[in-house]
Amino acid sequence: GAGVSQSPSNKVTEKGKDVELRCDPISGHTALYWYRQSLGQGLEFLIYFQGNSAPDKSGLPSDRFSAERTGGSVSTLTIQRTQQEDSAVYLCASSYGGGQTQETQYFGPGTRLLVL
Amino acid sequence: ILNVEQSPQSLHVQEGDSTNFTCSFPSSNFYALHWYRWETAKSPEALFVMTLNGDEKKKGRISATLNTKEGYSYLYIKGSQPEDSATYLCAFGSFQKLVFGTGTRLLVSP
Numbered sequence: 001g002a003g004v005s006q007s008p009s010n011k012v013t014e015k016g017k018d019v020e021l022r023c024d025p026i027s028g029h030t031a032l033y034w035y036r037q038s039l040g041q042g043l044e045f046l047i048y049f050q051g052n053s054a055p056d057k058s059g060l061p062s063d064r065f066s067a068e069r070t071g072g073s074v075s076t077l078t079i080q081r082t083q084q085e086d087s088a089v090y091l092c093a094s095s096y097g098g099g100q101t102q103e104t105q106y107f108g109p110g111t112r113l114l115v116l
Numbered sequence: 117i118l119n120v121e122q123s124p125q126s127l128h129v130q131e132g133d134s135t136n137f138t139c140s141f142p143s144s145n146f147y148a149l150h151w152y153r154w155e156t157a158k159s160p161e162a163l164f165v166m167t168l169n170g171d172e173k174k175k176g177r178i179s180a181t182l183n184t185k186e187g188y189s190y191l192y193i194k195g196s197q198p199e200d201s202a203t204y205l206c207a208f209g210s211f212q213k214l215v216f217g218t219g220t221r222l223l224v225s226p
Contacts, residue, residue, distance in 0.1 A: 043216035101147040101209025
């Protein structure tokens with residue numbers, strides 16, 4: 001079956017512009033996660049959705065970052081007024097059930113964002 | 117702040133060599149430890165989810181062990197092949213999120 005998909009695969013933008021990153025989770029997966037990997041860093045948690053609600057937004061680095069999920073499916077991560085430090089690979093993952101820590105999270109291929 | 121550490125940072129072996137990596141994590145409030153393989157330009161691929169102290173998991177030539185009391189997990193690759201070249205990530209399950217180490221980058225030369 002289809003895995004997690006993300007678009008765009010690559011995005012180059014200018015400092016100060018807004019960007020939207022999209023994630024399509026595996027059909028039927030209720031939990032959805034966003035992570036990012038900055039250069040030289042490990043994967044860093046950003047936000048977790050259960051259905052359309054986000055019970056944990058603790059990893060969003062600033063109020064320039066927001067995310068939403070609609071229909072219990074597609075999610076969009078929006079970064080406003082991008083800064084160079086936002087350059088990273090943004091990964092989305094989904095899991096089947098209630099977001100339990102022993103559930104396997106299935107990752108998409110990521111969006112590589114470069115802010116000039 | 118949870119700290120997950122992996123060693124070595126990178127490893128270069130010859131085809132046929134066996135190798136192992138270490139993941140260290142907090143020994144308190146343990147729920148789960150995940151291993152992933154991440155090849156360049158691909159999605160991270162789940163290898164194992166380990167939950168019990170003493171767990172051993174195996175998938176082909178790759179195996180992993182878990183010691184939750186001392187806070188470490190080992191990943192072993194027997195008879196490395198060039199297609200095993202990737203970054204291997206471990207992640208500590210904390211509530212609904214995963215806390216990742218920075219990974220071990222493995223390069224297997226023919």
